Amino acid sequence: MKKKLFFSLATLTLFVAFTGCISSDESSMDVEEEQKLDLSEYIIDSLTIMEVFHKLTDLNNEYARQVIDPYQYSQSIKLVIEPLVHNGRELHSQLMKSVTRTQMYESLSLEERVQIARLEESQFAELSFIFGMESISSNDVSIDPRVVACLGVATGAAGFYDIILNTKQLGSVASATKALRLIGRRALGWIGVGIMVVDFTKCYYGN
Numbered sequence: 001m002k003k004k005l006f007f008s009l010a011t012l013t014l015f016v017a018f019t020g021c022i023s024s025d026e027s028s029m030d031v032e033e034e035q036k037l038d039l040s041e042y043i044i045d046s047l048t049i050m051e052v053f054h055k056l057t058d059l060n061n062e063y064a065r066q067v068i069d070p071y072q073y074s075q076s077i078k079l080v081i082e083p084l085v086h087n088g089r090e091l092h093s094q095l096m097k098s099v100t101r102t103q104m105y106e107s108l109s110l111e112e113r114v115q116i117a118r119l120e121e122s123q124f125a126e127l128s129f130i131f132g133m134e135s136i137s138s139n140d141v142s143i144d145p146r147v148v149a150c151l152g153v154a155t156g157a158a159g160f161y162d163i164i165l166n167t168k169q170l171g172s173v174a175s176a177t178k179a180l181r182l183i184g185r186r187a188l189g190w191i192g193v194g195i196m197v198v199d200f201t202k203c204y205y206g207n
Contacts, residue, residue: 036172042094044087044132053201055080056194074190081125081193084132088124091131095176104177115184123183125193130179133200150203154196 059076078085096117099105105113119127133147188196 037095037098037176039091039094039131042087042091044084044091044128046132048083048087049129049132049197049201050205052080052083053197056198060198070191077190077194078121081122081190081197084125084128084193084197085121087132088119088126088128092119092124092127092180095127095180099173099177099180102173102177104173108177108181112181112184116180119184120187122188122190122193125190126183126188126196127179129193129197129200130183146204150200154200154203 056077059080063073063076099116108116133151
């Protein structure tokens, strides 16, 4: 009887300890996901975004008057978007340093880890622009509601609309990881990124 009682108590103790660890790990991950990343030094400024937008608009007007060679058109967009590529490469480096230290990163599949680590140049541009929306926002608590609204209509940006709706801000560990996953598993190409920039900026500024 004593042995049975001892065994039961020992089992109960181990169960409580085990479930307590799980609860602690889940709680730790929740806190980790909401952790704010200090990316202010690496976020592209709104003036640069507007300059890229105006150059893309001029480029579209120029190509509207001629027969478009898709390759030449995409290369022209690539040249215009170069500031976003350069910034996105630096931003990606900083994000990887922060994200790869987290439990959320550990939960990713090997394929997802490879995807977010090996972005193409057009994906760097996309990353820069998406995170650059925070430089447009004037709200210190959460992202500007107009940013969220325009994400819902901009070509290629709908996925980020869902991410931002489900997180307090784009610069948290959770949203940064989700944004990297979304960008990593698709490739909009130069034309796709250009359209997204133009669509969003027109919506936001009412141009």
